[in-house]
Amino acid sequence: MKRLSRKQIMIIIGLLAFYAVTNFMINKNIIDSYLQLNMIVIGINIILAVSLNLITGFTGQFSLGHAAFMSIGAYTSAILTANFGQPFILSIVLSGAAAAIAGILIGVPTLRLKGDYLAIATLGFGEIVRILALNIDYIGGAIGFNDIPQYTNWTWTFILTAATIVLIYNFINSYHGRACAAIREDEIAAEIMGVNATYYKVLAFAMGAFFAGIAGALYANYFYFIKPDSFGFMKSIDILVIVVFGGMKSIAGSIVGAIVLTIISSFLQGIPELRMIIYSLILFGIMIYRPTGLIGDDKFIIGKKKRRSI
């Protein structure tokens, strides 16, 4: 295992080139604001999907409350930037931290639950967060939070998306990540081999929440305006759909899934009913023809056929 393999160096160069080109095109107005909006939404969705994949795909903890963590991050950043005039970088970090703390608080009691029970508990958590937000006047209640400064731009989105991918990839390819995978495969065997399952489940949950919180901050500071219903149950399902569509246990899958589904849903923006139908059809298709998701599993990660030096 070397510091950087040749392939990784190529990826880094590719990413830098991609950023340079897109940024140049934005400055020259070749990429218009509508396209830029979609690029930013794709970035946010990638962060959400990859972070949920850490919880659900890699660690095997079925969560239906991911949008709630996004919501906590979004409101934290809105308060910090709009009400307290804090710099964006600080508010991003604190948004992630706030969501992570919520992840620990909800994770400690619920993560001993399995499968369906955990799904219901996380669903309930998501609703609690939404209803709390609806009833707190300080953050606008049902009317929503207005006049959030627009700090999010393509550069922030690109950097944070890339950082999320790299950090979660690194985590997964460490013994901590292997411990999470072992819990998914067989919790009792994992414990017997020395893995503290409770610790790792809460850790994965908190990390996933952290990045979802960052996605929330990007969202809030891009759209000026947030309201509790933007982060409801359906948003959590949307994120889960991306993960399942792209492939559980596949970071590449979550990236491709976020890109494809964001583009599809942007085309169907005007007709939300049709969007749900098409989403369902896509899911049916995936489940029937590629149950492991678009990219299958493990393309990027442990268990792969040939392990290059990382």
Place this chain on the structure above:
Amino acid sequence: MPVLKVNNLTKTFGGISAVTDVSLDIEAGEIIGIIGPNGAGKTTFFNLLTGLYSPNSGDIIYNLDSKITTHDLKPHKITHYGISRTFQNIRLFQNMSVMDNVLIGFHSELKYGVFCALFRLPSYFKSENEIYKKTDRLLDRLNLLDKKYELAKNLPYGDQRKLEIARALAANPKILLLDEPAAGMNPRETRELMNLIKWIKDEFRLTVILIEHDMSLVMNICERIFVFDYGNLIASGTPEEVQQNKKVVKAYLGEEVE
């Protein structure tokens, strides 16, 4: 000083007593066999020894690097103490490679923090390189190296049992508990397993405690045998002694013998 001492251990499930008032001593370096009819409480005994169940009464005392008593026995801590086990119904990480299964066996040896992992600080590379080398060496010694990248679930049955032993050995135990390692193996595989157990015992300086129904294996390699029946420890001794024991014959044949 015995490496493992069990005093009056009892475990009940609802009405039934799966392990009843069992006391025994095990010395370091022995190969111990535990036999008994189905439902005798052998696996329950292992689950008590590894913290998966907590006893209703009685004590378990390990004299390893330090003295480990019943309340220290949390499942995720036993490898830290030097205790490692396999399962009767193989519990591999099915969708992970042979290599990853063994890598997880090294979990308690790895120390670098989450921060090191996220940012790939030097200690990450150092530890991981070391562990990958150790994994290769262990797989090589157990003749599994050529299957390194195969998924655990795709291995033939005998290799799955062997991989579970490899994973247990990766934790660098002093005491190895094997729950029916020969179950489902053909006679040739059983013979190989017998040699393997003898070999790892010397090579890794282990105390081995194994549950087994295959009498040829037990009588061949175990220095001492404990016999369970309906949760009770009914006999113990060398293979010859146990074979002569009337209670044992009765437990197995289920009838009075003259």
